[in-house]
Amino acid sequence: MLEKYLKFFKSGQSAANDTPSAAQHEVTAVLDAATRGGYADAAAMLQRFIGRQPILDSNSQIVGYELKIRDHSLLPEAAEEAARRRIQDEMLAISVIDLDFQQALGNKLTFISVAPSMLDNPVLEQLPKHKVVLGICLPETVDETLLARCRQLVALGIPLALDDFEYRPDYEPFLKISTYVKLDAARYDALTLGQRVAEIRSKAAPQLVACKVETDDAFDAYRQLSFSLFQGYYFTHLQPSAPHRLDNNRLHVIELLNLVMNRAELAELEEKVKLDPGLTYKLLNFINSPANGLQQKIRSIGHVLTLLGYDQLYRWLTLLLFTSASADGRSRTLLKSALVRARFTETLGKDKFKPAEQGGLFIVGIFSLLDALLNVPMEQALARLNLPQAVVDALVRQSGVYAPYLQLALACENFDQDAIARCAAACGLDADAVNVTHVNALIWGEGLDV
Numbered sequence: 001m002l003e004k005y006l007k008f009f010k011s012g013q014s015a016a017n018d019t020p021s022a023a024q025h026e027v028t029a030v031l032d033a034a035t036r037g038g039y040a041d042a043a044a045m046l047q048r049f050i051g052r053q054p055i056l057d058s059n060s061q062i063v064g065y066e067l068k069i070r071d072h073s074l075l076p077e078a079a080e081e082a083a084r085r086r087i088q089d090e091m092l093a094i095s096v097i098d099l100d101f102q103q104a105l106g107n108k109l110t111f112i113s114v115a116p117s118m119l120d121n122p123v124l125e126q127l128p129k130h131k132v133v134l135g136i137c138l139p140e141t142v143d144e145t146l147l148a149r150c151r152q153l154v155a156l157g158i159p160l161a162l163d164d165f166e167y168r169p170d171y172e173p174f175l176k177i178s179t180y181v182k183l184d185a186a187r188y189d190a191l192t193l194g195q196r197v198a199e200i201r202s203k204a205a206p207q208l209v210a211c212k213v214e215t216d217d218a219f220d221a222y223r224q225l226s227f228s229l230f231q232g233y234y235f236t237h238l239q240p241s242a243p244h245r246l247d248n249n250r251l252h253v254i255e256l257l258n259l260v261m262n263r264a265e266l267a268e269l270e271e272k273v274k275l276d277p278g279l280t281y282k283l284l285n286f287i288n289s290p291a292n293g294l295q296q297k298i299r300s301i302g303h304v305l306t307l308l309g310y311d312q313l314y315r316w317l318t319l320l321l322f323t324s325a326s327a328d329g330r331s332r333t334l335l336k337s338a339l340v341r342a343r344f345t346e347t348l349g350k351d352k353f354k355p356a357e358q359g360g361l362f363i364v365g366i367f368s369l370l371d372a373l374l375n376v377p378m379e380q381a382l383a384r385l386n387l388p389q390a391v392v393d394a395l396v397r398q399s400g401v402y403a404p405y406l407q408l409a410l411a412c413e414n415f416d417q418d419a420i421a422r423c424a425a426a427c428g429l430d431a432d433a434v435n436v437t438h439v440n441a442l443i444w445g446e447g448l449d450v
Contacts, residue, residue, distance in 0.1 A: 049424065050095070050435045051415035052442065054337065055111060055209065056230045058223050060329040062336060064109030064133070065442070066231060067092060068415050082117065089114040093123050095439060102128045104443035109133055111180075113163050119149045129157030133180060137163045138171055147173050161209070167199040175204045180229070185210040185222050197225050233413065235330050236337065236372045244376045251384070252276055253320045258386045260314045270301045282323060287316050311359050318366050322373055334369050336445055337413075341365035344412075344441035345405040348429060353401070363387065364394045364402045365409065412438055 055064040069088045095101070096110050113135035118124070124134065134153060139146075154160055154177050161180035165171075175181070181200055185193055197208065210222040213232030216239055222230060252275075259269055273280050280301065287298050287308070298304050304313055322335035342365030349361045367387075371378040379396050393400035398407065408423035412434070424434050 049412065049417060049420040049431050050092070050438050051412050051417075051420070052438065053231055053233070053413060053415065054333070055109065056235070056333065058228060058230075060219075060235055060333050062108065062333050063229065064111060065105075066111035066113075066135075067096065068113060082115075085115050086118055086121075089118040090121065090123055093121075093127065095435070096132055097123075097126050097128070098439075101439060101443055102131060104446045105131070106446065108446070111135055111161060113137070113161075116146060119146070119153070124153060124158065125156060127158055130159065133159045133161050135161035135163045135180075135182065138165070138174060142170055142174070150174060151177055162206075164211075165200070167196070167203070172203055175200065175206070178204070178206050180209055181206045182209040182211050182231070183227075184212055185218070185227070186212045186214070190221065190225075193222075194225055197227075201226070235333055236369055238371060238377070239375055242375055244374055246374045246376065246381075249276075249279070250321055250374070252279065253317055254384050257314060257317050257321075258384075260310050260317060261386050263310055266302055266305055269305065273301045279320065282320055314359075315362060315366075318363070321370070331373060334373050338366045338369040339448060340441050340445040341368055341406070341409045343444045344409050344437060345402070347437045347441060348408065348427060348434070349402075349405050352428070357390075357401075360388055360391050360402055361405055363391050364406050367391070367395060368406055368409075370395075408434070 049069070051068045053066050053068075054062045055066060057063050069092045092112050093114070096112060102110075109131060111133045114124075116136050116139050119136065127134070136150075150160055159179040160174075160177060161182055162171075162174060162178050163182050164184055165175075165181045167175070183193070183196060188196060200206070200208065207229055208227045209229040209231055210218075210227040211231045213219050213222060213230045213234045215234050215237065218232075219230055219234050252272075256269070256272055259272065284298060284300075284304075287304060298307060304316075308316075319335065319339075322331050322338065342362045345365040346358065346362040350358055353361070367382070367385075370381045374381045382392060382395060390400050390402055394402035394406050397403075404423055404426040408420065408427055408429075411419035411423050420434070421431075424430065
């Protein structure tokens with residue numbers, strides 16, 4: 001990513017224009033200082049990792065993702081740090097301009113947040129129209145120049161989001177042109193939050209996004225308060241008041257998974273699958289997805305095993321654990337998240353493990369949400385599956401050879417730069433490798449027909 005950014009910057013398409021601003025001069029100075037010692041020094045100076053969180057609607061369906069390289073609230077105000085922030089904002093903007101990324105997301109939105117000082121950067125005008133939502137935290141002092149630039153970007157088809165918003169009269173013009181308003185709902189009690197919502201609704205009608213939604217109770221409460229979008233990982237947590245979801249369909253899939261793991265004879269596998277025509281249909285539908293790039297249609301379980309082998313068949317059977325029951329929005333969202341984790345962990349570790357051990361990385365990733373899917377503790381969720389000990393250790397005890405890769409995936413979902421850096425170092429990976437793999441995993445997951 002850094003190399004792509006440097007190329008973009010030096011080409012004159014980014015911050016460098018005919019009359020650079022003071023902020024742009026600072027960016028150039030930081031880049032010059034970073035590159036004088038060579039590319040390695042520049043890379044070390046700008047080591048920042050992309051984090052990802054889904055944005056969900058009231059049916060727990062993913063409508064978009066927020067991508068973030070840094071936590072804006074934790075950065076110091078020094079001039080050099082402001083320049084670095086600008087570089088990081090540019091790197092993030094450039095990463096979502098990528099055509100493959102936007103094509104993979106389809107009609108899903110991408111939310112990114114930048115510092116207000118970044119708004120004058122011409123690179124923002126290249127963002128895909130109506131697909132990338134630009135978020136800003138309004139500064140204490142706003143002026144007509146900032147408002148005019150925001151209006152210009154909105155007119156160009158770039159929706160605006162106000163981050164961590166609290167109403168003030170001088171913010172009202174920004175509120176009226178914003179499509180989204182994001183509130184850190186966890187900061188307020190129910191009464192205060194209701195007052196904040198009423199204030200906003202009395203002045204404009206943006207879509208309200210509740211951030212840091214971590215429980216189903218919170219999700220239900222915010223939904224009652226007219227929030228239409230929700231950001232957080234409440235859907236990955238157990239629901240103590242709800243029944244478990246280990247039904248007969250899923251038990252059948254688990255039986256098949258164990259047969260495949262034990263390398264059962266083809267005839268035995270086919271006999272088991274024939275007992276459930278619906279299961280056969282779903283499995284073949286998954287495998288024949290265009291994202292798999294197979295040259296011919298697969299029409300039977302025997303054909304599956306002949307072409308794909310036991311390992312690939314096992315992977316696709318794991319998908320059916322998420323969809324073998326009612327195809328509710330929550331299960332599909334869990335599956336999408338699990339697939340991205342699985343691809344992410346597998347790709348990061350592909351050069352670190354022997355071929356026979358690499359499959360465990362995918363299994364660790366996709367089963368990391370099995371407890372939330374079945375609504376039972378992880379140890380109980382895995383009890384019926386005949387899994388390798390290294391996989392069980394990573395999922396239950398967060399230990400063993402696969403654990404650092406899973407922990408890295410989790411850290412990337414939580415915008416935790418320190419944890420990401422620590423886990424990446426444990427895996428022997430730098431920010432560039434992690435970021436490229438992260439974005440590619442998201443592209444791959446979105447390309448699957450699930």
